[in-house]
Amino acid sequence: MFYVFLAEGFEETEALAPVDVMRRAKLDVKTVGVTGECVTSSHGVPVKADITIDSIDLDGVQGVILPGGMPGTLNLEANEKVLEAVKYSCENGKIVAAICAAPSILGHLGILDGKKATCFPGFEKELKGADYTGTHTVTDGNIITAKGAGCAIEFGHAIVSLAVSKDAADKVIGDMQCL
Incomplete structure (x- = not known):
């Protein structure tokens, strides 16, 4: 199961476009209302x-996705259950994905230490310990x-x-x- 966390003020494209791609690939994905x-x-x-x-049930979680947007990112970071799910996923080798301002949450948690990462311009300083690439998308582990x-x-x-295969994603x- 993949969880895409939605908090008030999330960026809809950053949440729903990946959900669409993931569901087309037959991944089990649920949107999770953090604020209702x-x-x-x-x-x-x-x-x-x-x-x-x-x-949410973290037993069997395959990954967590954090869309950006403001104040959505701040609302995600303010929620202990979201942070618990991110930490659990990271510690157990599950996929942890964040877009736009949301990689700042990973930076604040120390998850990006020694990792290549990117984010929305202006949030680079929040990616503590990361090797900022500036590219569109970065996968590091x-x-x-x-x-x-x-x-x-x-x-x-x-x-x-990462979850299935590059061939499946390309299709x-x-x-x-x-493409």
Whole structure:
């Protein structure tokens, strides 16, 4: 199971485009309402989450995805259950993926120490211990980071590449007419 955490003020493209790519690849993915069942994006789009944060089960989690957006990133970082899920996933070799401002959460937790990473311009200093690349998407071990909304499908591709295979990810992206 993959969990995509949605908190008030999340960036909808950064959350939903990777969900779409992952579901097309037949991955088991759930959107998780951190701040309730209906979560409003940074651009005023209400989204009904599949489950709420109280329903997550870390036994069997394959990975966690943190979309950016403001104040969504701050709301994610303020939630202890989100941080617990990120730490658990990291410590157990599961996929930890963050896009836009959300890699700052990984930096604050020390997860990026010695890792290559990227983020939305202006958040570089928050990636404590990371080797900032400035590229659209970076995979370093089980950690995936991406720059922002324009990279959301590429971010989904990186998640599917790591979770399934590059060939499977290429097929999904090709079928979507992105290649």
